[in-house]
Amino acid sequence: MELTSILQGIISLVLILGLSPLFVGLVNKQKAIFTGRIGASLLQPYYELMKLIKKETINATSSSFISAVTPMINFIAVVIAAAMLPISFAHPLISFEGDIILFAYMLGLARFFQVLAAMDIGSSFEGMGAAREATFAVFAEPIFFFTVGSIAFISGFTSIYDIYHSIRLDNLSFVVFIIVCSISVFILAVTECSRMPVDDPNTHLELTMIHEVMILDNSGIDLFLYQYSSYIKLFIYVILEASFFYPFAVQSYTLGIIIFLVVIFILSAALAAVETITSRFKMKNIPHYLLFATAIGILNLLIYTFTR
C-alpha cells in the first residue's frame, strides 16, 4: 500500500483519537440543553482527562498485575480497532481481507481484560458489573455480525473499508436494508458503550451500572486510560453508523467529510434525546432488548435476501 494511503490512515486515526472526547462533550451539552440547563462546555471531557492524569494512582490491596496491565491492553485494543475505520474515503491504516473479524475480536480482547480487571478487585460491586458486561456482550456480538457482517456477506467484501464502499444506492431494497442496519447498529452502540437505556453513566448508584461500576476502584492514569478508551469506543460505533451514509457523497472527499460531520451531529443529538426521554431498563429486560435488535437484523436480512 502506497504512502498516501498510509498518510490518510494516520490522519484519520489521529482524527478519531482526537475527536472522540469532543463527541461525548457534544452529547452532554445537548442533553443539558434538552433538559433546560446550560451544561458544561464542549471541551469538558478533555479537561477531565487532563485532570485524571495528574491524580495519584490508587490500587486496591487485593488487586494484582491484572488491574495494572488491563487499562493499557484495553486502550491499545480499542486504538487498533479504531485504526480499521474509514473516515470519508480515506483509506484506513489497517485494512486487509477479513479485518472485520479482527475488529470484532480486538474489542473482544478489550472486554476480556476489562472483565478480569473488574473481578480482580474482589469486591461484589465490580463483580456485578463484570457479570453483566460478559452477559450482554454475548448478545452484542451477534448484532454486530448481523449488521456490518451481513453487508460483508452480501457484498462479498471482508474488509470494513471495502464493505462500506461497496454500498450502492441504485437498488431500493438495499437502501431499506442499509437504513434498518443503521438502526440496529445504533442499538449496538448504545449497548457496547453502556449508554441509556442499557446503562446510565451519570448516576452514581453502583447497583444500576455496568461500565462505570467496573472501574470503581481505578484512579489516576488507569482511570484516564479507561475513560479515554471508552470515549474512543463510543466514537468507533458512531463512525460505523456514519459510514453507512458515505454513498450519498459520490466519491468526493469533501462531501464525504461533510456527511461524516453531519451524521456525527445527528447521532449525538439522537443519543442525547434518547438519554433525556427514556429511562434505564431493568437489568433482566436488557437481553430481550438486545434480542430485539438481533431480530431486526435477521428480519431485515431475510427481507433483503428474498426481495432481491
Added chain:
Amino acid sequence: MDTLFYSLLLQLSSIAAGIFFTEKKKSSAASHILLLAGLITGFIAALTALINSDFTLKDIQMFGISNNLFRFDALGLYFLCIIQLVAIPTTIYSYSYLKHYIEKGKSVRSNLVFYAVLLVSTQLVVVANHAIFFLVCWEVMSTSAYLGMNFEKGKKEVQTGSFYYLVMSHVVVFLLYIFFFLLHNQTNSWLFSDFHLLSGTGDLFIVLYALSLIAFGMKAGFMPFHFWLPRAHPIAPTVFSAFLSGIIIKTGIYGILRTFQFLNPAPEWLGWLVLAVGMISAVYGVWYALAQHDIKSLLAYHSVENIGIIGIGIGIGFIGSAYHSIPIQILGFGGALLHTLNHAIFKSLLFVGSGVIYQNLGTRNIEQMGGLVHYGKYFVVLFLIGSIAISGIPPFNGFISEFIIYNGFFTTAKELENYYPLLMLISAVGLAFVGGLAVACFTKINSIMFLGKERKEVKHFKISFYEYLSLGIFALLCIVIGFYPQPFIGVVNKVLIDGFVPAAPSSSLLNINWQLLSIIFITVIAGIILIYLWKKSIQKKYGRRISTAWGCGYEGLNPRMQYTASSYADELNEISKSVLGYHKKVIAQNDIFPAKGSFESHSDDLVDKKILLPVFKSFSEFIARIKFLSYTDIRYYIAFILIIITIYSLIAFLWS
C-alpha cells in the same frame, strides 16, 4: 522411516524401565527419560519427513523388511507430529505429577506402563495402513487409556466415569468393524491406501459415511455423543485427561478426515449435517461449560465446544468438495486441521494447569479457590495465555484457526451465490456467539480461581520446575503460532494439497495477509510496552499507593462477599436452563434473625442424565422382570428338552 520405529521402540523400552527398577523414583525417572528421548527423536523424524514432504505411500522399509502395515502420508504425519508435540510437555509434567504420588508411597508402576502403551498405540493409530492393524492399535489405545484412568480405583465416580469411556469405545469399535468390512468388500483390500478407489453416491456410500461419522464422532465427542467426556475427563489422572482431550478425541477427527479421503466428494447434505452438528456442539458445549463448577468437567465441555468448531471447519470442507471448489475446501479443512493442532496445545495447557491446582489445593471445585494470583503469578500468566487462546481472542493461536474458518464462511458465501450468504452469515453469527460465551466462561474461571481474595485459605501453593517447564512449552507454542503462523499455515497447506484437494496447489490459505496480522500483534505488544513506560513515569510523578477496595463506604469487605462462579454465570444459564438442566437449590428463611442459609446450583447433562441412564435403567428393569428360563427345578429342564425337540421337529416338518 526407521528412526520412527526406533523411537517407538525407545518409548516401549520405558515400560521395561518402569517395571524392572525396584526403587520407585529411579524407575519413574528412567522411564520418563526414555519416553522423552523416544518422543523427541520421533518428533524430529516425523517433522523432517513432513517438511521435506517425502510421503512414502507403500512398501515402508521397517528394519529392512518391506511391509504395508504403515503409511506415512501428509495427514498421518501431521497428526503424528501433533501427538508427539503435545506428548513431550505432557510427559515432562507427568514426571512431577507422579512424584507427588511416589512421595505419598503409592505405586505408580501401572500408570507408567499404561501411559507408555497409550502413547505408542496412539502414534501407531495415525500411521496404520492396514485396517485390522488400525483396529488393533485403536482398541489397545482405548483400553490402555481406560486402564490409565483407573489410577484412583477406590473412588466410585472414577469407576463409573472410566466405564462410560470403555463402553463408548466398545460401541465405536463395533461400528468400525462393519465400516471396514464394507470397505474391504468393496475394494477387496485391507489397505487404507487402496480404499479411496470407490466413489459415486450410492446407498452404500451413505451407509459408510453414517457409520464413520457416528463411530469417529463418538470418539471425538460431537454433541449427541459427548456424554462420556464430562464423565471420563474429571476422574482421570491429569496426565491422562490432558492426553485424552488433547489427543485421543482428535483421533476421531483423524478418522473422519480419513473417511473423507476414502469417499470423496462428500454429498452436500452431509456437509450441512456436520456443520449443524458442529455448531450445536460448539454452542451447547460452551454453554454447559459455563454451568460447571468442577474445573476439569468444565474443560471437558470446552473440548466438546472446540471439537464442534473443528466440525464446522470440516462441514465447510465437505460443502466445498460437493461443489468441487478448491478454495472452500482449503479454508474449511485447513481451519479444521490448524484448530486441531491449536486445541491440542492449549487444552493440554489448561488441563495441566488444572492438575497443578488440584495437586496443591486438593479440590477441583472452583468455588473454593480464589486469590491464587498472589501465590503463583507466573503460573497465572501461563494459564491466562491458554484461556485467551481457547477463547479465540487475538493475539494467540486460537484466533488464527477461527480466523481461517471465518474466511471459509466468507469464501463459501462468495463462491456459491444465492442463499449461501445467508446461511454462512448465520454460521458466522453462531461462531461469534460461541466466542462470546467462551469469553464469559474463561473470564469466569480465571477470575474466580485466581483473582480477588482467597475464599478458602491456601495451605501451600508450590509449582515445581517441571510443571513450569511443560506449561511454558505449551504457552510458547500458543504465542508462536499466534504471532508467526506462516510456517504452520504452510505445513497445513502441504497436508491439504497432499491429501485432500486433488487439483493444483491453491493458496487461498496463504493469500490471507498473515504478515500484516503479525505486524499488528507485534504493534499491540509494543504499544503496551510504550504505554507502560509512560504510565510508570506518570506514576513516579504523581505517586501511586495501595489501599483497601472502595466498597461504597462499607468497610470490612470479606472474601465471602465476592462474586461466586454460580452468581457470575447465573444470568446466562437461566436463559437456556431447560437444555442445561440448570437448577438451583436455595435454603433461606427471611425472619428477623435469619438462620444459616445455603445456595447451590447444578447442571445435569441432557443426554447423560435424561436419556441414557433412564433408558438403560428401565431396560434392565424390564429384562430383570423376564422370568423366561429362570427355573431352578430339574423337571423344567427336562421339559425343555421335550418342548424344543417338538419345536425343531415342527420346523423340520414345515421345511419341505
Added chain:
Amino acid sequence: MQNILSILFCLSLFYLAVTPRVKAYVAVLRFQGILLTILLMVPFVEQFSVFAVILPATLFIIKVIIIPRYINKIILELDIKRTIEPTIQQFNFLLLVIFSFIVIFLASSILSLTTNIETIPFASGFAAVTVGIFIIIFRKKLIVHVCGFLVLENGIFLFGTAVASDLPIMIEIGVLLDVFVVVFLMGIALNRISSTFEGFDVTILRRLKD
C-alpha cells in the same frame, strides 16, 4: 413275537401311568428287563451262538437283578414313603399318556410307509421314552425320577432292536455299563441328599438360582 413283547411292554407303561406305588415302579422295571432279555433271546430260536449270549446275559444281570435290587435297597435304607407324589391327577396323566400313544403310533405308521421299520416295537419304544419323560416331569420324588430315566432307557433299547441296528457287542455292553453307573451314581447322590437335606423330592433342590 417281537410285536407281542412290545404290546406287553406298552401295557406295562400303562400300568406305570396309573399305579401310585413306588414298589410297583421297581416291579415294572424288572418286568421290562425280562421282556427285553426275551426279545434279545428271540434270534436264538434259529441259530444259537455262545458269543451272542453275552449281551442278553449282561442285560438280564443288570436290568433284572442288580438295578431293581439296588433301588429297593435305597428305598428301604432311606425309608422313602411308599407312594409316589404326582403333581397332576393320575387320570389326567393317563389321558396324557394315551394321547401321546395315539400320536406316536400314528406318526410311526406314517413314517413306516417310507422306510421299512417294525411299527409296533418302534412306536412302543418311542412311547416308553415319552412316558419316561412324563414320569420325570410330573413326579416329585427323586427316586421316581430315576425310575423314569430307566423306563426311558428301556424304551430306547426296545427302539434300538426295532430299528434293527446291530451295534457291536462291546458297544452295547458299554451302553449298559454306562446306564448302570449312572444309576449307581444317582443312588449315591440320593444317599448324600438324604443325609444333607430332609426329604427326597425335587422341591428341596432349589438352592442354585441366579
Added chain:
Amino acid sequence: MLEFSVLILIPLIAAVVCYLIKSIRSQYVISLIVGAFHLLFSFIIFIGLYKPNLPFFFSTDSLSKLFLLILSNVYFWVVLISFSYLKRPVTLKAQEGKKYYFLLLNFYLFANTAAILSNHFGMYWVAAEATTLSVAPLIYYYRNEESLEAMWKYLFLVSVGIAFAFIGILFLTLSANGTIMEGQQLFFSEFVKNAAKLNPVWLKASFIFIFVGLSTKIGIAPMHSGDVDATSNAPSPIAALMSGSLRITALLGVMRIFQILTPTSSYEFAKLILIIGGLLSLIVAFIFMFKVNNYKRLLAYSSVEHLGIITLGIGIGGLAFAGAMFHTIYNSLNKMVLFFTAGNIHSRFKTREVNGVSAVINLMPWTGWLFLLSFFAISAIPPFGIFFSELMIFRGMLFSDKPWILAITMFLLLFIFINMGRTLFQMLYGEKEEKNIQEKESFEIIHFAAIVLLILLIAIGIISPGILQENILSISKDFGIRL
C-alpha cells in the same frame, strides 16, 4: 498301536494306578507325566510329524486332531495347577473327595480322548457318557449342598439328554435303510462318503435329536441350566476343564452329524437349527447377565455365550465357520485363565457372591490384574486372540445371506459386555476393607499358568501359525466350505 496306547490306554492305566496308591503327591506326579505325554503326543500328531492309524473304532481327521490338541492342552494345565489347588484348606467332609480326584481326572482324559478319536457313533456315545460320569463326582468335590444339587442336576439332565442323542444315532441307522449303508456299521467316515443317498427325513430327525441331546452337554440354550449349575459349583480346575474341553467334545458330536448333512438337501435346515440354538444361548446369556450376582455363574453364562457364538458361526458357515474353529481354541485358553483366577478369588474371599468381593486388585495384585486382562480377552479386545476370531465370525455374518444376525449379535454382545464389566469391575476395584487386610499374595503356579496361557492367547492370535491355518482350512474343506 503306540498312539493308541499313549492316548487312550495309558490314561486308563494311570487311573487304576491312582486308585491303588494313596499319596496325593505321587498321584499328582503320575497324572502330570501322563498329561505331558498326552500333550506332547497330540501336538506331534497335530503338526503332522506322526501319521497315526488307530485300531478298530478310532481314527483321526483334521477336526479330531484340533480338538484333541485342545483337550490335552486344557488337561495339562488343569493337572498342573490341581495340586496347589488341592492343598487349599477345605471342610473335613471334602477331604475324602481328594482321594478320587486324580483317578477321576485320568479317567476323564481316557474317556474324552476316546470320544474325540472315535470314528463310530456308538463308540462316541459310550465315551461321551463316560466323560459325564467321570466329571459328575468331581463336581461334588466340595461335598456341600450346592455342589450336591449341581451334581444331581448335571448328571440327570445330561444322562437324559445323551439318551436322546442315542435315539438320534438310531435314527441315523434308520436313515441308512434302503441304501448301500443298510446294515453297515455306524462309521461316520462311511456316512460322510455317501451321505447324499441317505433318507433326508430320518437324517433331519437324527440331527435334531443329536443336537438337542448333546446341547445339554454343550450348554446350548434352553438346555444350558444343568451345565451352568455344574460349572459354577465345581472346583475351578474342573470348571475350566468342563468349559475348556468337555463342551468342545460334545460339540464334536454335533459337528459330526452336521458334516454328514453337509452335502444333503437338509443342509440349510441344519444350519437354521444351529443358528437358532446359537442365538437362543446368546439371548439367555444376555438376559442372565442382567441378574447374576454370583461371579462363577457369570463365567458359566459367559461360556454359554461363547459356545453360542461358536454354534452360530458353524451355522452361518463360510468365513464364520473358520472363525468359530479359531474361537474354540481361544475360548478354551481364555476360560481356563478366567476360572483359575476366579478360583483364587473364591478361596480368598470364601464367597461366590459379587457383593462379598471388592478391591481384588489391591489385595491380590497378581490375580486381580490377570483376571482383568482375561476379562478384556474374553470380551474380544485385541491383541488377545478372541478379537481376531470374532472379527472373522462377524465378517462371515455380515456377508452371509442373513446379515441381520450380525446386528442382533452385536446388540446382545454389547449388553453382555456392559453387564459383565459392571459386575467384574465392582469386584476388582474398590477400597480395601479392614477385614480383608492380609499379607500380599505370593506368586503361585496358578499365576504362572495364567500368564503362559494369556501369552499363548496373544501369540496364536497375532502369529496365527500356518499349520493351524492349514488344519482349519482342511476342516472347512471337510465341511464343504471354500475359503
